[in-house]
Amino acid sequence: MGVITKRVHARVGLLGNPSDGYFGKAIAFSLANFSCEVSLKPSHAVSFQPHPEHDKEAFSSLEDLSCTCAKYGYTGGVHLLKATCKKFFDYCRSHELLERIEGKQFSLSYDTHIPRQLGLSGSSALIYAAVQALIEYYGVDIPKQDRPALVLAVEQEELGINAGWMDRVIQVWGGLCYMDFAGLSSGGQLKCIPLDPQLLPPLDLLWADSPSESGKVHSKVRQRWTEGDPEVVQCMQQAAKCAEDGRMALQDGDWPKIAHLMNANFDLRRKMFGDAVIGEVNIKMVEVARSVGAACKFAGSGGAVVAFCPLGVEQRRSLQQAATNNGFHIAPVEVAPEQ
Numbered sequence: 001m002g003v004i005t006k007r008v009h010a011r012v013g014l015l016g017n018p019s020d021g022y023f024g025k026a027i028a029f030s031l032a033n034f035s036c037e038v039s040l041k042p043s044h045a046v047s048f049q050p051h052p053e054h055d056k057e058a059f060s061s062l063e064d065l066s067c068t069c070a071k072y073g074y075t076g077g078v079h080l081l082k083a084t085c086k087k088f089f090d091y092c093r094s095h096e097l098l099e100r101i102e103g104k105q106f107s108l109s110y111d112t113h114i115p116r117q118l119g120l121s122g123s124s125a126l127i128y129a130a131v132q133a134l135i136e137y138y139g140v141d142i143p144k145q146d147r148p149a150l151v152l153a154v155e156q157e158e159l160g161i162n163a164g165w166m167d168r169v170i171q172v173w174g175g176l177c178y179m180d181f182a183g184l185s186s187g188g189q190l191k192c193i194p195l196d197p198q199l200l201p202p203l204d205l206l207w208a209d210s211p212s213e214s215g216k217v218h219s220k221v222r223q224r225w226t227e228g229d230p231e232v233v234q235c236m237q238q239a240a241k242c243a244e245d246g247r248m249a250l251q252d253g254d255w256p257k258i259a260h261l262m263n264a265n266f267d268l269r270r271k272m273f274g275d276a277v278i279g280e281v282n283i284k285m286v287e288v289a290r291s292v293g294a295a296c297k298f299a300g301s302g303g304a305v306v307a308f309c310p311l312g313v314e315q316r317r318s319l320q321q322a323a324t325n326n327g328f329h330i331a332p333v334e335v336a337p338e339q
Helices: 062-072 078-094 122-138 144-158 166-173 182-186 219-226 230-252 255-273 280-291 313-325
Strands: 004-015 025-043 105-112 176-180 191-195 203-207 295-298 304-308 329-332
Touching: 004 122, 004 166, 004 203, 004 230, 004 255, 004 304, 025 122, 025 166, 025 230, 078 105, 078 122, 078 144, 105 122, 122 144, 122 166, 144 166, 166 176, 166 191, 176 230, 191 230, 203 280, 203 313, 219 230, 219 255, 230 255, 255 280, 255 295, 255 304, 280 295, 280 304, 280 313, 313 329
Parallel strands: none
Antiparallel strands: 004 025, 025 105, 025 176, 176 191, 203 304, 203 329, 295 304
């Protein structure tokens, strides 16, 4: 068997998030603009190849170290691959599949073009790419329905990353999907309903050079939600309703309704988390988009936003100019196909 390479794209939460982490609902799509790849090569031992930039350990100077860490962070991607392999082994052991994985070792390497700390789900993309490579290499059958839970377990149980279901589901399914997580609260299954990406209006992605830490934003809100704080519980329910109503609006071609729901979704997040957690740069991106009349909300948990210009081409040009003038990157959204 030769080299196995798997690619997974970034994702955008269109409506409903962050309720996906609280048994809510969401609409999300796979973002073709950014992706990562994991390659598996048969080997005599299990090993991991450090990325020359993301896992760099030698630097020409302190300035080089500082610039590298500012751009790529401190942890790189190898720890994600190791944690994935550990959880994959645990899954095989608990499902009596160890005979399928005996006697075959491998080497994993990766590359990613998903910018760090933009809330575009770069970590789970890398994990799921590794899961796919391991599944093909060992010929192990892991049902599609089980794969999001496996990816989430890598992040939550092995790495302590605070994460919800939306990212893992859309990266497994691809395309555009409506998701309902209410059943998970009683031990049931999530519902994932693929939608036609052609239902989407033209969208733009804005992001900043000084992004936020997407893994830290849920902490106080989760505690309040667990304690039954009425404000947080109600806001999460309303955020989930944004996705529920958004599904109908997409199917009806009601794009003004989509714009209204996107704005409402962000306002609910801001009410729950507060400006200190949302962050000055993130608020500025939303304000810049809204200054030209565009609807806007977080693509994930901060660092990038998705915007919709309901008035069409001229408004999109105004948005592009406003974003550029304020030092933000902007690009038309491209949806990756269903898996």
